Amino acid sequence: MRTYVVTRLLLIVPTLLGVASLVFVIMRVIPGDVTLLILGGDQAGRIDASQIAALKHRLGIDQPLLTQFGTWLWGVLRFDFGTSLWSGRPVVEELLIRLPLSLELALAATIVSVLIAIPFGMLAAVRQDTWVDYLVRVISIGGLAIPSFWVGILVILFLVIFFGWGPPLEFTPPWVDPWANFQQMVWPIVTVGYRYAAVTTRMTRSSVLEVLREDYIRTAWAKGLRERAIVIRHALKNAMLPVITLIGTEFAFLIGGLVVTETVFTLNGVGRFVVDAVAHRDYPVVQALVFLIALGFVIVNLLVDLTYAWFDPRIRYR
Amino acid sequence: MAAGVRRHQTLFVVVALAVLIFSVVGAHRALQAAEAPRRGGVLLAVIGADPPSLDPHQESTFANIQLVAPLYSTLLQIDPYSYPKIIGDVATEWTISPDGLTYAFKIRQGVRFHDGSPLTAADVKATYDKIVFPPEGVLSIRKNAYTAVERIEAPDPSRVVFKLKFPSASLLNNLASPWNVIYPKRYLDRDPNYFKTNVMGSGPFKLKAYTRGATFEGVRNPDYVVRDRPYLDGYKFFISPETSVRAAAIRSGRAHIEFRDLPNAEVEAIKKQLGDKIMVQTTPMTGQFGIAINSTAKPFTDVRVRKALTLGLDRYTAGKVLYGITGLKLVGGLMRPGSEWALPDAELQKLPGFWKDAEKSRAEARRLLAEAGYPNGFKAVLKNRNVKLPYQDFAVFAIQEWRKIGVEVENRPLETAAWFNDGQNTGNFELIVAPTVEYMDDPDQFLGRYVTGSTQNWGRYSDPGLDDLFARQARALDHAERDKLIREIQKVVLENAYYMPGLWWMRNVVHWAKVKNYVAPPSHYTNQKLQDVWLAGD
Numbered sequence: 001m002r003t004y005v006v007t008r009l010l011l012i013v014p015t016l017l018g019v020a021s022l023v024f025v026i027m028r029v030i031p032g033d034v035t036l037l038i039l040g041g042d043q044a045g046r047i048d049a050s051q052i053a054a055l056k057h058r059l060g061i062d063q064p065l066l067t068q069f070g071t072w073l074w075g076v077l078r079f080d081f082g083t084s085l086w087s088g089r090p091v092v093e094e095l096l097i098r099l100p101l102s103l104e105l106a107l108a109a110t111i112v113s114v115l116i117a118i119p120f121g122m123l124a125a126v127r128q129d130t131w132v133d134y135l136v137r138v139i140s141i142g143g144l145a146i147p148s149f150w151v152g153i154l155v156i157l158f159l160v161i162f163f164g165w166g167p168p169l170e171f172t173p174p175w176v177d178p179w180a181n182f183q184q185m186v187w188p189i190v191t192v193g194y195r196y197a198a199v200t201t202r203m204t205r206s207s208v209l210e211v212l213r214e215d216y217i218r219t220a221w222a223k224g225l226r227e228r229a230i231v232i233r234h235a236l237k238n239a240m241l242p243v244i245t246l247i248g249t250e251f252a253f254l255i256g257g258l259v260v261t262e263t264v265f266t267l268n269g270v271g272r273f274v275v276d277a278v279a280h281r282d283y284p285v286v287q288a289l290v291f292l293i294a295l296g297f298v299i300v301n302l303l304v305d306l307t308y309a310w311f312d313p314r315i316r317y318r
Numbered sequence: 319m320a321a322g323v324r325r326h327q328t329l330f331v332v333v334a335l336a337v338l339i340f341s342v343v344g345a346h347r348a349l350q351a352a353e354a355p356r357r358g359g360v361l362l363a364v365i366g367a368d369p370p371s372l373d374p375h376q377e378s379t380f381a382n383i384q385l386v387a388p389l390y391s392t393l394l395q396i397d398p399y400s401y402p403k404i405i406g407d408v409a410t411e412w413t414i415s416p417d418g419l420t421y422a423f424k425i426r427q428g429v430r431f432h433d434g435s436p437l438t439a440a441d442v443k444a445t446y447d448k449i450v451f452p453p454e455g456v457l458s459i460r461k462n463a464y465t466a467v468e469r470i471e472a473p474d475p476s477r478v479v480f481k482l483k484f485p486s487a488s489l490l491n492n493l494a495s496p497w498n499v500i501y502p503k504r505y506l507d508r509d510p511n512y513f514k515t516n517v518m519g520s521g522p523f524k525l526k527a528y529t530r531g532a533t534f535e536g537v538r539n540p541d542y543v544v545r546d547r548p549y550l551d552g553y554k555f556f557i558s559p560e561t562s563v564r565a566a567a568i569r570s571g572r573a574h575i576e577f578r579d580l581p582n583a584e585v586e587a588i589k590k591q592l593g594d595k596i597m598v599q600t601t602p603m604t605g606q607f608g609i610a611i612n613s614t615a616k617p618f619t620d621v622r623v624r625k626a627l628t629l630g631l632d633r634y635t636a637g638k639v640l641y642g643i644t645g646l647k648l649v650g651g652l653m654r655p656g657s658e659w660a661l662p663d664a665e666l667q668k669l670p671g672f673w674k675d676a677e678k679s680r681a682e683a684r685r686l687l688a689e690a691g692y693p694n695g696f697k698a699v700l701k702n703r704n705v706k707l708p709y710q711d712f713a714v715f716a717i718q719e720w721r722k723i724g725v726e727v728e729n730r731p732l733e734t735a736a737w738f739n740d741g742q743n744t745g746n747f748e749l750i751v752a753p754t755v756e757y758m759d760d761p762d763q764f765l766g767r768y769v770t771g772s773t774q775n776w777g778r779y780s781d782p783g784l785d786d787l788f789a790r791q792a793r794a795l796d797h798a799e800r801d802k803l804i805r806e807i808q809k810v811v812l813e814n815a816y817y818m819p820g821l822w823w824m825r826n827v828v829h830w831a832k833v834k835n836y837v838a839p840p841s842h843y844t845n846q847k848l849q850d851v852w853l854a855g856d
Contacts, residue, residue, distance in 0.1 A: 036738055050454065058511075086370070087530055088515040097529060156566050161591065166570025169364070169556040170533055266558045266567075268532035276368070276531060279733065 008305070012298050019294040020076070020287065024069050027283050034061065034085055034281035059085050061283070072287060081291075082284035084277075091288045094273070101171050102270040104181075105188055106254035110247060112193030113200050118236075118243070120197075121204025126231055128209060136201060143198025149260035152191045156264065159187075169266045188265040192258060196250055203246050207239035214238075240311045248304035252297040256289065359853035361553040361833065364564040364573040368530055368557055371514040374497040375449055378459060380578050380842045383496055385534045385555055387846035388548075389432075390499030390519035393423060393442055393478070394490065398850065401839040402658075402758050404494045408437060408520075409478075418485030418795050421493075423478045429543045431502050432517075432524045439472035444503035446470050446480075448510055456510040462772070463492045463762060466792070485793050487800055488762035496757055496844050522548040522849045531557060542849075549835075549852035561707065568596075568828055574853070575829035578842045579603075581707065582642050585826045597831050599838035603823040604654055605755035607646055607712050609700070610741065610817055613779035615748050622690040624815035627749075628671035629683035630723040635676065636715050637821055644708035646821035651808045652768075654840070655822055657759040659804050669812045683723040695724025701740055701750040704731035709751055712820055741776045752776050752817075757843040761804045762792055768811050779816045 035055045056062040063071075075082055081091040124136035160166050167187050172180040211217065212235050220230045259271040270289065277285035309315045367381035374383055374390070394412075397403040406412070409423040429437040450467050452458035466486035471479040480489070499519060505512050512518075517525040522544070523536035537552040556573060558564050565584035567573040569591055580588075585598055609627075617623045633649040641647040651666050653659040666672045673679045687695060700717065703709045713729045720727050727749065732740065740746040756763040767774030769788050770781070787807045794800035811817055827838035832854040839845045 033739065036743065051456075054454065094530070098531075153562060156563070160566045160569045164570060164591075166566050166572050169558070169567055169572050263558070263560050264563060266532075266556060266563055268529060272531055280370075 005302075005306070008302050012295070015298055016291060016294055020073065020291055021069070023287050023290045024065075024072070024283075027278075027281065027286055028065065034059070034283065061085075072284070076288075076291065081288035084285050085282045086280050086285075091285050094285065095270070095288070095292070098268055098270050098273050100173055101267055102255050102258070104174065104185060105192065105258065105267070105269065106251055108185065108189040109192040109196050109254055110251050112189055113196035113250075114247065116193070116197040117200030118204055121201040121243075122208050122231060122236055124201070124205045125208035125212060126227075133205075136205070140198040140201040140205075143194050144202070146195075147260075148191050148195045148258075149264050151194065152188065152261055152264040155187050155191060167265065171268060184265070184267075188258075188261055188267060191265075192254065192261055196254070199250065200243060200246060204239065204243050207242050208235055211235045211239040237311055241308060244304055244307055244311065248300045249297075252293070252300040255296055256293040355549050355835065355850075355852040356854055357549050357852070358551050361550050361575065361848065361851060361853060362573045363553065363555045363575045363577060364567045365534075365555045365557055365576075366559055366561070366564065366578060372517055372528075373511070373513040374499050375458060375460070376514065378497070383843050384577050384846050385528075386499070386517065386519075387496055388521050388523040388536050388553060388848045389517050389525055390521045391429060391437065391543075392494070392496065392498055392500060393446075394494035395496070395847075396494050396758060396839065396844050398839075398845045398847070399837055401844070402491075404490050408442065408500060419482045421480040421482070421489060423480075425476045425478060426543060427476060429520050430541050431520045432539060433502075434541075435502060435504075436475075437500060437502070437520045438475040439478045440475065441500055441503045442478045443470050443472040444506050445498065445500045446478075448501070448506055449498055453510055460492075460495065460497060462766060463488070463495075485795050486762075487792060487794055488760050491758060491760045492762070494758075496846065522847060523550075523553060526552065533557065544849065547849050549850070550848060553848055565828075568830075571830070574833050575827070575836070577827060577838075577846065579645055579823070579825045580828050581645060582826065585828055588828055592830075595831055597829055597833075599827040599829075601825050601827070601838050601840050602648055602654060602656060603645075603755075603825040604657075604757065604759055604841045605753060605823045606650070606652075606654070606819055607708055607751065607753045607821055607823065608817060608819040609716065610747075610750050610752040610776035611815065612745055612747055612749070613777050613816065614745065617690065617692065617696060618748060620690045621814055622686040623692065624818075625670050626683040626686040626690070626723060627720065627725065628812075628815045628818045629673075629679040629686070630720045630725065631671055631716060631818065631820070632676040632679070632719055633671065633821060634674065636719075640708065640711060640715055640821060641824065644711045645824050645826065646708050646712060647824045648822035650822050651819060652754075652811060652817075653761065653764055653804065653808065654759050659759060659761050659801065661805060661808050665805065665809075669809065670815065671812070671818065680723050687723065687725070692724075695726065697726045697728070698748045699730050700727045701737065701747045702729055702731045703737040703751060704733055708823075713751055716820070742773060745776070745778050747776075750776060755823075755841075757841045759840070761800070761807075765791070765804065765807055768807065768816060777816055779814075781810065781814070781816070784810050784816075 035052045053062070061068065072082060079092070083090055084094055087094060120136050124133045127133050156166060168180060168184045171184060174181040217230060217235055220234050256270045256274055258269060259275045261267070262269040262272045274286065274289045277289065365381060365384055367379070369382035369385055370377055370379065372382070372386055374386060377383070392407045393409050394404050395407040397405045408426050408429055410426045412421060412423045414421050425439050425442060431437055447470055448456060449458050450461055450464040450470065452461060466482045466484050466489065468481045468483045471481065473479065482489070501513060502518055505518055520543070522539055522542045524539050526535040526537040528534045534555040534557065535552060538548055538550065542548065556567065558567070561581065561584065564573070564576050565580055565588060568576060569588050588596055589598065611618045611624050611627065613619060613624070637647045637649055648655045649672065651661040653661070667674060671679070687693065700713055702713045710729070710731065717727045717729055741750045741752060754764060754767065765788055766772055768784060769775065770785050784807060787803055787810065791800050791803035791807065794803060825838065825840070825842060829836065834852050834854055835850045837845065
């Protein structure tokens, strides 16, 4: 077990190095120049070459690419991700403004999803081809088919048109004002949680259905065990491996992948930050965010792998 | 009995008169109370973007000026209640020498920056030196507007003098630019780029906080030079790029105002729901969406081809079709229709692309294309900015219009950086959507882009006759003479189809009725200081 964990932790290094190199190269080959963006503004012009050169020098992007990459990597080793080319503030500082919101949204949406998906997925499997199963399937397919941002816009319009009320436009951390936080966050959490639950419900249903056809389940029935014991103790636990994998991957995605939902609900989260940084060619921010999101994925995957043993004691880590 | 009746009548008359007098006085007082500015409250606004930087000298987007204008003072300003009248801000009075070569401004005493230091003529000089004669490495995107300025002097702390090389008809307009905010000299001396990420102004509000992608807040400046102003305790912008979200924020009362523009569909829905709780100020805007033609790329080197394209655009139908969804409405030349310098309709309608008979225009376009060697039309690419409103909708309309004259054009949306790069810097395009948006109807601002070598001249044409006309109008202090030259410039550009104006924008400023004393000017860059704005009670 220890060897396994150490090996997996060591594997993180080349993975992240690969990600960092890839992002570094991609950001520099895509069209668009950060200096023109900074100098050009919305409709400005009148920029001459000396101004561009001066700005490039000030931002340090007139250095050879390898030097820039090396400098950046050396900073990462000291947990210094550099300074945003746009705001002039340290990237870590900028990230810390947005991370609590994204973490809250991801965690709460995951909890909502799990609370909905596992009981309903299990119920649909156990009551396969009954009205319960059909209802769960219709609702979950709806969640897969309808984009979250559209649901979000509908939610906002519904609230505004029928109640003349809209969610607050500014994030308040739960430890500052839990009620204000609830008023703002409940809608995106439900919206994202619905889509997330739809995916997880489908996976839970299929997985439980598969397990319910196993021999040991038949044996359990033959032994005269109660349905609840068979489904929860024997079937559900064994059906959880793919579900846990999905939950882990989705959770990591939610940290930085909710750009449109964040836009709809005016949430200043990590997703919008990433897209904004790409649009502005803010190299240090993009590199740092992709690096940290990749790190998040790797760690969540490791944790998911480690939970397998609890669900299935036959699994051995070597 | 009769005496008793008379007594009662007299008493009745006296009581009635008293009631009448008290009612009139009461109503008058109530009216006064209703109209008297109320102190306090925070104005909540929504805005569609973050500023690229906080320095208005280096930016040209509403996302900058709407946020920071309340934090700063300018030398002159456009009268918030009477566009386009120029009034003083830190300048209390000014004189112009008879030869038009010396402008002397008296600086208001008692103006203080937010750090407590006094604003003097030296700060105004340092600010304008940065704009007109920028040091190396400092961008001044407006220095071309001040080519007439030879030097700026500050002979004493309360006087600034602009010495000109030649008379400039637009100088006062240019000195009223909302972008030319006054910075403290000692900060500029230390770092001319300081204001890209910091604020140190002397305006009615001080910067409280800015969180990129979320909010921008100002708080009342208690030491503001104008006594008893501002009325508001502060202002706060919520940043959301999604139009429907901004509209919903207004509808739910989470925000009081959207200063830039909301599409008609949203405006109608808001009005329907909120009735007289909401106000909509609709003004023609000092902005126009048009198409630049690369005059160095074949087949657009041929004036007949350029003319055919502009003839192929039915602008009158476009105004009807696009207004509801984009706000683009008015047909006009190179100066805003209805403004002081606009071409009269009678003259405009004689020019290619502005004839009222669309079929006749298309027939002429086809004839010109055939004459130029393209009887079956040709294919071209229209580069565009990947912003839906109104860029994409406008392009879609233009493309389907050109199809009617046999020209197949592909709309190619580009990210802003690539759009700028291809349009402005490298000229890597055949046709490109290129709007012109300025802060007032000033000929120097709107027509400077048609001059040889101007970086705003995306079409890269060179017409010495046009350059001469521009230089003459810039110096013409006689209004009639200048008007004649400006009309001539517009005719030359439009007849040669150096640029294709599309439609002029209408601006819908939507706000709750309790937002008082805000008059929407034709530009979304001006009247943003919020000095006199106040919030009535609910």
